[in-house]
Amino acid sequence: MTFGEQVNEADAHAILSRSLERGIDFIDTAEMYAVPARKETFGATETIIGNWFKANPGAREKLTLATKVAGPSRGMPWVREGAGMTAADIVASCDASLKRLQTDVIDLYQIHWPERHVPAFGNMYYDPTQERTQTSIHEQLDAFAGLVKAGKVRHIGLSNETPYGVHEFVRLAEQHGLPRIATVQNVYCLISRALENGLDETMHRLGVSLLAYSPLAFGLLTGKYDQSGIDGPDAPKGARISSYESVRKQRWGRPDALRAARRYNQLARDNGLTPSQMALAFCYTKWQVASTIVGVTSVAQLDEDLDAYGTTLSAEVLAEIDKIRWEIRDPAL
Numbered sequence: 001m002t003f004g005e006q007v008n009e010a011d012a013h014a015i016l017s018r019s020l021e022r023g024i025d026f027i028d029t030a031e032m033y034a035v036p037a038r039k040e041t042f043g044a045t046e047t048i049i050g051n052w053f054k055a056n057p058g059a060r061e062k063l064t065l066a067t068k069v070a071g072p073s074r075g076m077p078w079v080r081e082g083a084g085m086t087a088a089d090i091v092a093s094c095d096a097s098l099k100r101l102q103t104d105v106i107d108l109y110q111i112h113w114p115e116r117h118v119p120a121f122g123n124m125y126y127d128p129t130q131e132r133t134q135t136s137i138h139e140q141l142d143a144f145a146g147l148v149k150a151g152k153v154r155h156i157g158l159s160n161e162t163p164y165g166v167h168e169f170v171r172l173a174e175q176h177g178l179p180r181i182a183t184v185q186n187v188y189c190l191i192s193r194a195l196e197n198g199l200d201e202t203m204h205r206l207g208v209s210l211l212a213y214s215p216l217a218f219g220l221l222t223g224k225y226d227q228s229g230i231d232g233p234d235a236p237k238g239a240r241i242s243s244y245e246s247v248r249k250q251r252w253g254r255p256d257a258l259r260a261a262r263r264y265n266q267l268a269r270d271n272g273l274t275p276s277q278m279a280l281a282f283c284y285t286k287w288q289v290a291s292t293i294v295g296v297t298s299v300a301q302l303d304e305d306l307d308a309y310g311t312t313l314s315a316e317v318l319a320e321i322d323k324i325r326w327e328i329r330d331p332a333l
Contacts, residue, residue: 001030001033001045002045002295003034003044004047004048005035005036005041005044006034006297007297012048015298015299016049016052017056020062022303025062025064027064030045030046030070031043031067031069031070031093032068032070032079036240036246036247037076037079042079043100046097046101047100049101050099050103053102054102065106066107066110067097067101067108068109068159069090069093069094069110069111070085070112070113072113072115074113080093084115084133085111087135090143090144091146094106095152098152105152105154108156108157108182108183109144109155110158110159110183111159113159113160114158115133115134115140117130117132118160120160122250122332124333126162137165137168141179144179145178155183156180156181157181157211158181158184158185159184159186159213160186161199162199166184166206170206182209183209183290184210185210186199186211187213187332188210188213188283188288189216189217189283190221190282191217191220191260191261191332194333200288209290210288210291211290211293212293214252215283215293218247219241220252220258221264221265221275221276221279223265223269223274223276224239225239229258230248230253230258231248252332254331257332259328261275263324264279267317267320271317276304276305278313280292280305280308280309281308281311281313284309285313
């Protein structure tokens with residue numbers, strides 16, 4: 001999601017080529033990217049990836065390619081007009097993504113956020129008075145079934161979902177012989193572990209895999225904001241939180257989130273680890289996690305993240321992590 005906003009096309013292609021060299025076999029994007037979302041960059045990330053596929057014959061066949069259909073507009077009319085996400089919207093979005101990605105098939109097609117009202121993106125509570133759903137889950141599954149039957153999509157998944165949503169998608173798929181969700185892509189990191197409050201059991205019992213996003217909490221868990229803060233004069237230039245006011249207003253910009261990250265980052269240093277090493281190791285070694293999604297703005301960042309793999313955390317460090325969580329809970333919920 002950095003491609004097309006923070007990262008120009010040439011640098012994005014270099015990152016993609018380096019990732020392939022180092023054994024990465026999964027790329028995740030979305031129709032609404034780049035981020036922060038703007039009308040001018042809508043679809044830019046998919047377009048950049050598609051151009052890279054065209055310039056690198058054979059690369060597409062080596063990768064599992066995932067993208068997402070946006071849910072209801074959330075103040076982005078250039079993505080979708082109105083408050084809903086109809087079956088026709090799903091089909092049209094898929095066709096547009098295929099064209100931008102310059103591919104015949106999407107390996108994993110996900111709903112970026114639920115069509116119905118849910119507590120997500122930093123909202124803690126479900127409020128039934130805010131329900132504005134227009135398209136049933138059954139109708140959404142029917143649309144995905146058509147895409148699978150047409151050979152445009154191989155597997156389907158969800159993102160920013162709740163236990164109810166996962167159960168209902170699986171129940172209806174099994175009841176009506178429709179495609180079953182394979183994955184859920186939700187936030188999971190040291191300062192946002194709400195997944196462990198019941199969604200992980202749901203996914204485990206139903207055989208649905210977790211794709212963990214934001215394992216470094218938009219950079220808070222790299223340590224680069226520990227001294228400067230996120231919006232002071234010494235904040236890192238070019239970083240998402242310090243560069244974009246819209247990002248600072250989200251969960252990652254909360255003062256409590258930065259205070260919590262500093263606690264974990266110091267724990268890492270006290271145990272001979274970099275903050276990034278500990279944060280990534282925490283994520284990818286957990287039983288809940290099938291794949292850890294990292295977003296980078298340079299080849300150097302990519303290499304640093306990949307070099308962290310192989311790191312394991314001792315029982316003592318994991319116990320200290322849980323002690324901190326018991327005290328501060330999930331400030332970037």
